[in-house]
Amino acid sequence: MMSRINPITAVAATFLVIVAVLAILGPYAAPHDPYQQNLLSRLTGPAWTEEGSAEFLLGTDRLGRDLLSRLIVGLQMSVGVALLGTTIGAVVGTAVGFVSGHFEGWVDDALMMIVDIQLSLPFILIALTLLAFFGNSLALFILLMGMFGWETYARLTRGLVLSAKRQAYSAAIVSLGATSARLYGRHILPNIASALIVQLTLTVPAIILLETALSFLGLGVQPPNTSLGQILGEGRDYLGSAWWIAVFPGFLIFAITLSVGVVGDALRDRFDPTLKTRRT
Amino acid sequence: MEFWLARTVRMAFTLFVVVTLTFVVLRTSYDPVVAMLGPDATNREIELFRERWNLDKSLIEQYLTYIGNALRGDFGNSFRDGRPVFEVIAERFPYTLWLGGVSYLFAVLIGIPAGILAALYRGSIFDRAIMVVSVVGFALPNFFLGILMILLFALIWQVLPSSGASSWEHVIMPAFALGLTLAGILARFTRSAMLEVLSKTYMLAAQAKGVRPARRALFHALPNAALSVVTIMGLILGNLVAGTVVVETVFAWPGIGRLLVSAISSKDLAVVQALVFVIAAAMVLINLAVDLSYRMLDPRTRRST
Numbered sequence: 001m002m003s004r005i006n007p008i009t010a011v012a013a014t015f016l017v018i019v020a021v022l023a024i025l026g027p028y029a030a031p032h033d034p035y036q037q038n039l040l041s042r043l044t045g046p047a048w049t050e051e052g053s054a055e056f057l058l059g060t061d062r063l064g065r066d067l068l069s070r071l072i073v074g075l076q077m078s079v080g081v082a083l084l085g086t087t088i089g090a091v092v093g094t095a096v097g098f099v100s101g102h103f104e105g106w107v108d109d110a111l112m113m114i115v116d117i118q119l120s121l122p123f124i125l126i127a128l129t130l131l132a133f134f135g136n137s138l139a140l141f142i143l144l145m146g147m148f149g150w151e152t153y154a155r156l157t158r159g160l161v162l163s164a165k166r167q168a169y170s171a172a173i174v175s176l177g178a179t180s181a182r183l184y185g186r187h188i189l190p191n192i193a194s195a196l197i198v199q200l201t202l203t204v205p206a207i208i209l210l211e212t213a214l215s216f217l218g219l220g221v222q223p224p225n226t227s228l229g230q231i232l233g234e235g236r237d238y239l240g241s242a243w244w245i246a247v248f249p250g251f252l253i254f255a256i257t258l259s260v261g262v263v264g265d266a267l268r269d270r271f272d273p274t275l276k277t278r279r280t
Numbered sequence: 281m282e283f284w285l286a287r288t289v290r291m292a293f294t295l296f297v298v299v300t301l302t303f304v305v306l307r308t309s310y311d312p313v314v315a316m317l318g319p320d321a322t323n324r325e326i327e328l329f330r331e332r333w334n335l336d337k338s339l340i341e342q343y344l345t346y347i348g349n350a351l352r353g354d355f356g357n358s359f360r361d362g363r364p365v366f367e368v369i370a371e372r373f374p375y376t377l378w379l380g381g382v383s384y385l386f387a388v389l390i391g392i393p394a395g396i397l398a399a400l401y402r403g404s405i406f407d408r409a410i411m412v413v414s415v416v417g418f419a420l421p422n423f424f425l426g427i428l429m430i431l432l433f434a435l436i437w438q439v440l441p442s443s444g445a446s447s448w449e450h451v452i453m454p455a456f457a458l459g460l461t462l463a464g465i466l467a468r469f470t471r472s473a474m475l476e477v478l479s480k481t482y483m484l485a486a487q488a489k490g491v492r493p494a495r496r497a498l499f500h501a502l503p504n505a506a507l508s509v510v511t512i513m514g515l516i517l518g519n520l521v522a523g524t525v526v527v528e529t530v531f532a533w534p535g536i537g538r539l540l541v542s543a544i545s546s547k548d549l550a551v552v553q554a555l556v557f558v559i560a561a562a563m564v565l566i567n568l569a570v571d572l573s574y575r576m577l578d579p580r581t582r583r584s585t
Contacts, residue, residue: 117294120567122522125559128544133306209421213526216423217541240435250424258419
């Protein structure tokens with residue numbers, strides 16, 4: 001049954017589409033060159049304020065770079081890192097879950113022990129330790145984001161595989177001569193896909209928050225690259241004189257995580273069969 | 281008994297893995313000598329530094345010494361100022377405890393009652409308001425909340441100090457920035473735990489017996505909902521620990537979270553290793569405490585093992 005789309009969900013979804021378009025276009029959507037310094041117009045306010053100028057809609061930063069253009073490029077980075085990280089984590093975690101559920105026994109025990117260890121520590125602790133000492137090239141940083149959340153997928157997939165294996169349909173498929181790979185790839189994976197998609201909507205905002213927090217601390221995305229968290233971190237030193245540098249990226253991060261959460265909730269209601277009977 | 285044995289072995293194993301991994305990662309990834317002394321150091325200086333911190337020994341030897349010392353609670357000296365790491369951490373720890381304690385108290389005292397009331401008055405404006413605040417609290421990054429508060433309360437209205445920890449006023453903003461998300465999570469989970477219990481038949485039975493609403497909520501529903509609430513109360517301690525790293529940095533709060541960030545920036549290995557160990561140990565103990573309280577609250581789990 002198709003239910004009517006909630007207006008809040010519609011607004012959130014529209015906003016995410018705009019974010020996606022801006023993230024894809026990146027520098028091409030920017031009104032100015034995001035890296036162009038212009039020392040004569042440093043710390044110009046947003047256009048509607050007294051210290052503003054019509055040329056820079058959201059003002060400029062300490063080097064006179066157009067904030068709006070930097071936000072668009074930073075958005076591309078933040079969203080890109082979050083999506084790549086989520087994908088890596090989901091693929092690796094799902095694969096580990098399949099392996100664990102397939103072999104069971106000691107393989108399962110060993111893998112689940114790693115999962116338990118990662119679950120027992122706040123991820124930011126692991127991230128900080130690895131980042132600071134392996135340096136932070138962008139590729140490593142994305143890999144690190146991929147290490148976030150894999151354990152949730154591994155646990156989820158393992159549980160689903162274990163129960164799916166005992167279903168009659170699996171036995172039927174195996175007795176027809178299908179290999180394990182075919183059973184998992186063609187039959188079990190589609191069956192558990194909706195549960196995995198629901199999990200994705202929870203991981204994306206978490207990774208966005210993680211990336212922005214690390215970049216805010218100066219340990220994530222490094223200049224000349226920029227991300228929303230990195231711009232916010234730079235703006236922190238200019239709170240008294242140029243509030244816009246910190247405030248705009250902050251609200252953008254907030255709006256994105258909030259929208260992903262709202263849209264995720266709606267997807268969950270539609271996809272998750274366990275919620276259909278008892279909704280709170 | 282078996283439960284305790286299994287738990288203790290797992291705890292010890294987790295800590296062992298953490299200590300070993302940090303050691304391997306930290307020692308193999310880069311050379312502390314270059315980081316600490318800079319590129320202009322003479323060979324003689326480098327040699328002395330290596331000897332001083334045992335960096336001239338083989339990795340295995342360094343590892344064994346490190347484990348031996350760690351077991352005795354000796355984490356060596358800070359590379360930066362030569363003071364014992366233990367002393368550096370002990371100095372900062374009370375601040376983190378103070379900030380964390382206030383935030384946690386705030387989260388529990390606001391989040392749980394809010395969740396209970398939201399469940400009891402389900403669908404009311406109050407319920408919706410609580411849920412909106414909880415969703416917002418979850419999506420709003422704590423560092424941005426901190427920045428906004430500094431901007432409003434410290435710079436524009438100038439009613440609260442923006443950084444430091446010298447008076448009780450200093451704790452208000454960081455504790456709120458840290459506690460809001462936690463209160464939101466707690467409110468959400470308390471609400472759904474209560475709603476689940478309220479739909480049980482024994483609640484209907486209590487109502488049929490003529491038990492008054494307040495009594496039903498407090499003595500019939502709450503103890504049954506407490507199980508899931510306590511689990512979440514334990515789980516959010518992990519968020520709390522993670523949050524302190526960021527929030528302490530925003531507010532220049534002199535706790536171990538900020539110490540960790542600055543030790544990482546200055547590549548002070550000994551301090552980082554010890555902090556990772558201390559935080560991991562705290563997390564493992566927290567997880568154990570959650571399990572323990574679970575078994576105390578739910579007699580069924582006691583019988584099943």
